[in-house]
Amino acid sequence: MVLFHPVTYCQLLVLKPPLRSLVRLLRRLSVPQVKKPSKPKAAGDDSSGRYFCLQKNPSVTTVNVNIISGEVTRHFVDFRKVRVVGGAGGNGALSFLSLHSNEFAGPDGGDGGNGGHVIFKVNTNLKSLNHVHPVTVGKNGVRGSGKNCHGKSAQHTYIEVPVGTVFRDENGKVMTGLDVIGDYFVAARGGAGGHGNSFFASAENVAPRIAEDGALGEDRVMFVELRTMAHAGLIGFPNAGKSTFLRAISRARPKVSPYPFTTLNPHVGMVEYDDYVQVAVADIPGLIKDAHKNRGLGFQFLRHIERCLCLLYVLDLSVEEPWTQLSDLKYELEQYSPGLSERPHAVIGNKIDLPVSKKNLKLLQEQIDLPIFAISAKKGINITEFLLHLRSLYDKFNETTDSKTK
């Protein structure tokens, strides 16, 4: 005896509206609810309504959206995974000439043209890898045709990149770097064009029925990386006053604000001395504890520090125990690349104009052995003294590199 007739889901659908709501209820109970993807976390916003959408994947452009004006600013990309494919060669033609007076005039299939290479080339006007597409395919060669017409070879495809671009293979091994104007790198070669059947004609085989297909181009995946090159890099916690300092010593104009992570990209300023020597100083986005584990703005900027010849640690003297900043910064650099923190360096104690800073400076001098340049980037105190020291660091570096090359 059947006590219970289970009502199937399909049957319920055709039932009256009140029952449909019962079905919805049943479905809600049985089917796990799929959460809508949450919005990307905002790393901060300011009074102007700016909203930062910081993306951890360094290959994606960081985008700032101003909610009030609706402006979208694309910032520079310094790392890309790209696939480059050379163009395929054109196929050779299989053709036989037939003339009015000579029906079997012989093979006349032309060769195919070569495929184009994909070439990276330096352009000094560029500063980022924004425009580099994830996949670039070279142009194909034109196929050969009858009457011994050879196909046209394809033109090469050029991708322009800034000076200081480094290429790594899939295993992270450096393949090459483009550091000088005029440098180029053939990343993927185009395939050779195939021979037409006239190429194979010989005394033994006067009517060859073979023609080659064009070869495929090289297909490679590689990492393109931009490393800011500067003589000195400003390294410090957010809000230490790095950007204010760069503004004070050069014509660079990085944004200054009283909130952390104002600087999202490195800025390079040139310090000019009376004898026309120029020293490049890079303002590198603020580091925080565990930056090497991709915290804060992540370790992508530690890469830029690697390409700075000397390091300028900028400490905020207005916060308690400023020496912990120095040890934390050195620790982060060491974790990223052992020995990096020991590059020629100087310690700058900023915000000396604030009353609490003088007390902290004394404590800092007791804690660390290194000479400390107590400055105020905002008020312009002791800047000249520091610039003289920077020049001596630069000269020392030049002397050692000169003696090594001799």
Ligand SMILES: Nc1nc2c(ncn2[C@@H]2O[C@H](COP(=O)(O)OP(=O)(O)OP(=O)(O)O)[C@@H](O)[C@H]2O)c(=O)[nH]1
């Ligand atoms: N009193 C005083 N304030 C300063 C000095 N230098 C910088 N500031 C202030 O400190 C705040 C942060 O300055 P920034 O130059 O943006 O700091 P930053 O190190 O570049 O910060 P991030 O870009 O976030 O890493 C701003 O409000 C500056 O006006 C200084 O010498 N004295």
Ligand SMILES: [Mg+2]
């Ligand atoms: Mg800054």
